[in-house]
Amino acid sequence: MVGLFVRLKLRLIRGNLHGDTIKQLGFVFTSLAALACAIVGFTLFALLRLADPGIAADIGIVAFTVFTIAWIFVPLLAFGLDETLDPSRLALFPLTTRQMATGLFAASAAGPWPLASLIVLAGAVAGLASGPGGVLVGVVAVVLQFSLCLVASRAVTTALSASLRSRRGRDALAVGAVLVILLFQLPGLLANQGFSGDPAEMVDAAASVLRWAPPGMAAHAIVDGGIAGLGELVIVALTVAVLAWLWIVALRRALVTPDSSSQSGGSVRRSRLGGLLPRGMLGAVVAKELKYARREPRGRVVWFTSVAVTGVLMLSLRGPDGWSGPAFVIGPACLAAMMIGMQAANAYGIDGRSLWMNAVAFATERDVRTDLAGRHLAVAIIAVPLLLVLSVVSSVVAGEPVWAVPAVLSAWGVLGVGLGVGAVTSVILPYTFPDRLNAFSGAAPGQGGEAFLGSFGAMLGTSVIALPVFLPVLFGLTWASALAVPYGFLAAWGGRRLGGMIGNNRLPDILAAVSRPT
Amino acid sequence: MVEGKPEAVRTQGLFKRFGQQIAVAGVDLIVPRGSFAGLVGPNGAGKTTTLSMVTGLLRPDAGVIEINGHGVWSDPVKVKSRIGVLPEGLRLFERLSGRELLLYNGQLRGIPRDEVERRADELLRVMDLVEAQDKLVVDYSTGMRKKIGLAAALLHNPDVLFLDEPFEGVDPVSANTLVEVLQRYTASGSTVVFSSHVMDLVERLCDWVSVMSRGNIVAQGPIDSIRRGRTLNEAFLDLVGVRGGGEEGLSWLGSSSV
Incomplete structure (x- = not known):
């Protein structure tokens, strides 16, 4: 099932590019951009090795958290990045929800941007891990963190898919997009208003809180590399499992909920502006x-x-x-x-x-x-x-x-x-x-x-x-x-x-x- | 048909290829003036592609298209003001109300606003859309969309009307309205060209038929010369050739198989 879905996704990408030079160029361009992001992200993460270990860990924790948040929101807001399969098109196939979830998971992992994310996350192992234990734990942590990003993103988009399709939902999303952008600006604004002078202190303060969230734990596990790290990984894995279950529930519901986009609306006022x-x-x-x-x-x-x-x-x-x-x-x-x-x-x-x-x-x-x-x-x-x-x-x-x-x-x-x-x-x-x-x-x-x-x-x-x-x-x-x-x-x-x-x-x-x- | 005057539609060697696939392979379509013409053919025969090229919405790879003697691609000014189009699908400005859609369309065609309003009101009444006229098109049903689309296509009183599958997915009541309007329109000497799968309807309405199959016109002329005593459906199946035997294969299908 996994192989089938991945092949379907790749075939869809290839089919879309078929016989259209501009689109092929566009795809090459996108792939190059993803590659560049992957290399730059990996290098930046790897460079953390040169920093003070405490600060490096703090930065790693914050970065992992931001990464997860970005994975949840960017597919909702950005166009053109996410071309994942729409589950509603698969509704009539005799697939169990579990099969469909595994398949869709694999399909969302295929593509230039998910791969780039995986490479960037792998940079954390190069930058944060200490000793062979750290590398081992780190590899598992990166895979778990990557799954966490994918599953969280899928769960949210699936849960919202019904409302995203209605006219009202789209309107709400439009405003939501602006709110999220504002939210991302908040730390910068606060910093500018002079609440805190030292960026290192701020990162430290943020990290001490975020460290207890699953993405922070994944990052911390890489740094720790020991038994405590393994314990943290178990928690992350459990989180992934819970999110996956939530996703399956949302998927099951989304497939049998009528498309609200066709609900009819009222009349519009005739414009007097025309005159x-x-x-x-x-x-x-x-x-x-x-x-x-x-x-x-x-x-x-x-x-x-x-x-x-x-x-x-x-x-x-x-x-x-x-x-x-x-x-x-x-x-x-x-x-x-x-x-x-x-x-x-x-x-x-x-x-x-x-x-x-x-x-x-x-x-x-x-x-x-x-x-x-x-x-x-x-x-x-x-x-x-x-x-x-x-x-x-x-x-x-x-x-x-x-x-x-x-x-x-x-x-x-x-x-x-x-x-x-x-x-x-x-x-x-x-x-x-x-x-x-x-x-x-x-x-x-x-x-x-x-x-x-x-x-x-x-x-x-x-x-x-x-x-x-x-x-x-x-x-x-x-x-x-x-x-x-x-x-x-x-x-x-x-x-x-x-x-x-x-x-x-x-x-x-x-x-x-x-x-x-x- | 008026002698000495050019046909309403005449194409010569019309050709269009999408990648490897030849959609239209040298079509010579002829539609005499004042006829109610049906363009029939199985799915993928090239009907929509042909109509898109004839109405100037798709660039042909080769061939000549003339409407009332004017080249569609060489003399668009003369042609575009004289044709009305209802393309395939239900592509309309979704966020306008039905009435606004008509007003927009009329003004786009350079008709004075007062005149557009007068015509729009009449068309809405004839199409039985008065109640829905201030609703957004996005909320219209299929039948309502076809009707408002036809109203928009008729608004500037074109000489030739091109309709791609106008009756597809339309309920019988709306279909009847569409038919009445179209019959009135052709009775005045204007020309209608429409594509359809529904042979009974074509047989009932049309006096001229062009049959397409695999990108070619396999027969065209007055409907009686195509039928030659058969029903149009029989004639059609003979012309396009019924493919594959229904008897061989599929032995597993049905309740008698184990």
Whole structure:
């Protein structure tokens, strides 16, 4: 059964790559990234050998805990990393839940990222173990810790899978994502507020608590290497067993619970906004995009995150050795603008399979350009006031309300550049957003690489193109921010022209790229 | 068919390959103006691929497609404003209400907003969707989705309407509504091309049939010339060739086996 599931997973990965050069490149890229992470992680862990043994143990304990938490949350939040089999597709096969659980466990362990995690964890043996006993215990500890990560992650995603599929669940997850990001920022924020000066002390304090949690025990067992270590490993193993049992229970329930995504909802109010928008195609696109920003959870995530991240950044930059000067206000505002601009990097993704409706109507370059302009206008209608508020708030926090002016001007400029670049990446590197934001389906299987390249390219492009106005402002020439808005307009206009030109010829290809089954 | 005027749809040597697999292998589809045409064929015959290419949603590898004498890929401006499409599956803007979907579609086609609203109201009434008009499409049933899709395809009063499996998964009441609307539409001289598995329906509605099998058109013409005295279903099975014998193999299947 194990071999069958692993082969199925590998076959799925290979099948997705079949006959598509871009996807193959994307997969190679992902694999290389995983390999790099594995090597760097392993080396960092191994280097702990050079540190003071006490501190090394503390760091090991904290790292193992963070690793486990990351394994639980990242598959829930990230797209494109996790392409594990969806148990609901296997529901009709005559498999016992136990068989299915073992099989799915093996399948989740196969793939570049799980293997990379295993290698990184193995680094702990190299870095922490003392003597042959330590190595022996260490190998077992690493395997147990790896199983713990997998089982915990599977148990949580399976338990949540039913609610993750309902419309409400997805909305909740969208907000949850932001909360988790905030949570991860908390230690940094506290540190910045001057609660504790010495990082070693903080790690020690954290480790003394986390040491008693299973991941901490696994790490501690490697250091100990003796009878006590073995005892700790037994506890970790028991934890894995309990989690596995919970997972099986959740799995058994998930397989017979009806899919709540098809429950019907109520009516929507008719919008009165339509009268204010421009008439014709432009207005229609703007109205549709604004509705999607409100009704589509995937649309909402971006807005929530960009505001939350800016807030976090603002707070963490404050403090004794934070940034000073106008950059403190301008930086976060521009970052927010950049993040908002990023959602335009795959403008057609949110339409997905329904994009055909545009494709059968669009006959000229001008139509495609108008469509892009409508999308840009819709983003701007939300983003322009939002950035204004963010800039004013952060300048008030900084105690220099005047800085709001250069900040908001630069942010608007960056937004324009981001939209312009996004118009081009949208037509060159379109990809399918998953239909359901759940842990089992990625950014449409096999398109993770394209998603990464698209957003990375958009980010890089935006940064490079925004640099000529942004740099002088950051270095104190605040008057240069006056140029940012016209510059942004120009960039957005240029991006739309280029995007329209390329997009008009590529409409069938874009349609195919965003209509992948997920 | 009006003499001297080009056909509603004419393709020549239409070809499409996906990787190793040839989906459409040189299709010469002809549909005369004003006909109610059925495109029939077994699963995987290339019906959907053909319709996607004819409507400009999929780029053909080779071949020419003309609608009312204009090339789909060489003259999209003339073609796209004159065709209506209901593609396979139920791909619609899920987060719009049915009414919003019609308004969006109409404005995308450049129809003034007041006119779009008037037409949308009428279409919603005819399709029996008035009660559901302010619900999100994501909550619609299959029949409702097909109806709102057809309404969107009709909104700009196209000359030629392409429907991919319009009756698949539709309840009899909704199907009846769809049929009535389509018959009214063709009675005015417009053309409908639809693909279907349901031979009885094709036989009842269509005056022109094109039969596809394994990426090729194996027969096409007025329905009587295809049937030649048989039922359409018999004619169809003869044309595509019934594969494999039902008698050999499967000896274990059924309650008489031990």
